[in-house]
Amino acid sequence: xxxxxxxxxxxxxxxxxxxxxxxxxxxxxxxxxxxxxxxxxxxxxxxxxxxxxxxxxxxxxxxxxxxxxxxxxxxxxxxxxxxxxxxxxxxxxxxxxxxxxxxxxxxxxxxxxxxxxxxxxxxxxxxxxxxxxxxxxxxxxxxxxxxxxxxxxxxxxxxxxxxxxxxxxxxxxxxxxxxxxxxxxxxxxxxxxxxxxxxxxxxxxxxxxxxxxxxxxxxxxxxxxxxxxxxxxxxxxxxxxxxxxxxxxxxxxxxxxxxxxxxxxxxxxxxxxxxxxxxxxxxxxxxxxxxxxxxxxxxxxxxxxxxxxxxxxxxxxxxxxxxxxxxxxxxxxxxxxxxxxxxxxxxxxxxxxxxxxxxxxxxxxxxxxxxxxxxxxxxxxxxxxxxxxxxxxxxxxxxxxxxxxxxxxxxxxxxxxxxxxxxxxxxxxxxxxxxxxxxxxxxxxxxxxxxxxxxxxxxxxxxxxxxxxxxxxxxxxxxxxxxxxxxxxxxxxxxxxxxxxxxxxxxxxxxxxxxxxxxxxxxxxxxxxxxxxxxxxxxxxxxxxxxxxxxxxxxxxxxxxxxxxxx
Numbered sequence: 076x077x078x079x080x081x082x083x084x085x086x087x088x089x090x091x092x093x094x095x096x097x098x099x100x101x102x103x104x105x106x107x108x109x110x111x112x113x114x115x116x117x118x119x120x121x122x123x124x125x126x127x128x129x130x131x132x133x134x135x136x137x138x139x140x141x142x143x144x145x146x147x148x149x150x151x152x153x154x155x156x157x158x159x160x161x162x163x164x165x166x167x168x169x170x171x172x173x174x175x176x177x178x179x180x181x182x183x184x185x186x187x188x189x190x191x192x193x194x195x196x197x198x199x200x201x202x203x204x205x206x207x208x209x210x211x212x213x214x215x216x217x218x219x220x221x222x223x224x225x226x227x228x229x230x231x232x233x234x235x236x237x238x239x240x241x242x243x244x245x246x247x248x249x250x251x252x253x254x255x256x257x258x259x260x261x262x263x264x265x266x267x268x269x270x271x272x273x274x275x276x277x278x279x280x281x282x283x284x285x286x287x288x289x290x291x292x293x294x295x296x297x298x299x300x301x302x303x304x305x306x307x308x309x310x311x312x313x314x315x316x317x318x319x320x321x322x323x324x325x326x327x328x329x330x331x332x333x334x335x336x337x338x339x340x341x342x343x344x345x346x347x348x349x350x351x352x353x354x355x356x357x358x359x360x361x362x363x364x365x366x367x368x369x370x371x372x373x374x375x376x377x378x379x380x381x382x383x384x385x386x387x388x389x390x391x392x393x394x395x396x397x398x399x400x401x402x403x404x405x406x407x408x409x410x411x412x413x414x415x416x417x418x419x420x421x422x423x424x425x426x427x428x429x430x431x432x433x434x435x436x437x438x439x440x441x442x443x444x445x446x447x448x449x450x451x452x453x454x455x456x457x458x459x460x461x462x463x464x465x466x467x468x469x470x471x472x473x474x475x476x477x478x479x480x481x482x483x484x485x486x487x488x489x490x491x492x493x494x495x496x497x498x499x500x501x502x503x504x505x506x507x508x509x510x511x512x513x514x515x516x517x518x519x520x521x522x523x524x525x526x527x528x529x530x531x532x533x534x535x536x537x538x539x540x541x542x543x544x545x546x547x548x549x550x551x552x553x554x555x556x557x558x559x560x561x562x563x564x565x566x567x568x569x570x571x572x573x574x575x576x577x578x579x580x581x582x583x584x585x586x587x588x589x590x591x592x593x594x595x596x597x598x599x600x601x602x603x604x605x606x607x608x609x610x611x612x613x614x615x616x617x618x619x620x621x622x623x624x625x626x627x628x629x630x631x632x633x634x635x636x637x638x639x640x641x642x
Contacts, residue, residue, distance in 0.1 A: 201232025552579025
């Protein structure tokens with residue numbers, strides 16, 4: 076079972092495990108409110124207690140929620156659920172509710188062998204369409220790989236798991252600065268492998284790796300360890316896909332190798348540019364723009380004007396490295412007069428001394444650090460008050476609603492980062508606002524069988540209370556008439572609910588000595604079937620006999636009333 080959780084947010088029923096990753100497990104779920112299937116991502120319990128991982132998980136939800144495009148898996152909801160770990164400690168497990176996509180992962184398709192070039196082009200076009208949209212929104216995926224691409228049953232490409240995506244404005248953080256390896260080594264860009272700043276062009280390199288793998292059935296670089304593969308991304312040129320699969324055209328070879336350029340300045344500069352060229356190559360046309368092969372690696376270093384790798388063992392190299400006077404080339408320039416050299420040196424020394432004296436005599440100037448701000452303490456303030464303070468400090472508030480039993484509804488519980496933390500201008504501050512104690516909306520279970528009603532109530536975390544039998548002229552025996560508290564009431568989780576159950580009988584009164592009209596109205600109101608029987612031996616229109624005696628009788632029982640009809 077999913078960390079002891081079966082229902083999220085009183086809304087999402089958790090089903091079977093359908094996938095897993097380094098940070099989270101993915102389950103098939105049901106949105107009981109909208110009646111649709113969803114995919115639910117739950118952070119693994121061993122990571123849920125780590126604030127840095129929880130923060131990264133929240134960033135995933137925020138980044139992915141901004142993505143609304145047919146080629147991107149939608150995010151519907153996100154939050155945190157309270158549960159207990161294996162030691163009985165209370166923990167908060169973050170979750171994300173996503174669109175459930177029926178189809179196949181691209182990695183499973185590639186595992187069956189190379190993809191036909193036209194199909195590979197179509198899939199690549201879908202990936203690049205998704206990246207073009209996300210890059211315009213300022214989000215870099217950072218983990219493009221076949222395991223994050225799905226094809227629906229109709230062939231639609233869906234890119235998922237923007238879990239490592241970071242806004243371009245926050246891309247100063249490099250892979251080397253993180254505490255965990257993000258991405259997969261086989262699909263790393265060279266700058267990721269070197270721990271440098273990652274931008275949108277890193278996604279284009281990873282897409283080039285995926286295109287290569289679709290065309291050939293294997294990634295361009297393979298090794299015994301992730302480090303070995305990363306080293307090849309940095310230092311070794313890939314072979315053309317056509318060398319491994321003759322069905323690949325030279326145009327597709329050129330586009331793929333251009334996407335895999337080591338220097339990001341040498342590869343495609345935008346997803347739109349890459350998409351246009353791969354579509355042209357798939358149609359058998361050479362790309363409109365001139366694609367240059369990347370410069371060879373490690374042959375540009377020179378020693379004494381000669382490339383050791385390019386001229387190794389040659390006569391030119393040997394002569395350049397030979398220090399004998401006989402092999403030295405004749406000088407073609409004359410030396411300047413020695414006096415001029417000494418005069419230049421003295422003049423430079425005078426200038427340097429004058430600059431040093433001027434700098435020493437300057438009054439020290441302290442430059443204010445306007446980029447660093449301390450996060451204020453906003454606890455117990457309203458969100459309006461807290462956000463106004465953050466706006467004044469040029470910080471961006473991001474409201475997060477959270478239930479609390481100790482902080483009044485509408486008041487701020489905490490902030491992330493914590494008060495006193497030094498941040499930069501424009502940084503986003505998560506402001507947690509209390510929604511009051513967590514409540515459950517009591518459903519209307521009237522008309523249901525008593526067993527079905529208890530199943531629905533206990534699934535919401537409510538406790539089973541008493542069952543009270545009550546007569547009803549209309550409700551069938553064993554069905555619920557009402558609950559206490561009443562339907563649609565807001566109650567605390569774990570509250571006890573009592574139910575009123577139809578007995579299937581009615582209390583028949585004594586209607587003798589009433590007029591036939593009065594008696595008939597009373598008994599039909601109880602759901603009984605009344606048959607009048609006239610007695611002409613007496614007068615007065617009063618009922619003298621009833622076929623059912625007073626007391627409990629089954630619903631809708633027939634009853635005969637004998638009344639005086641004589642004149």
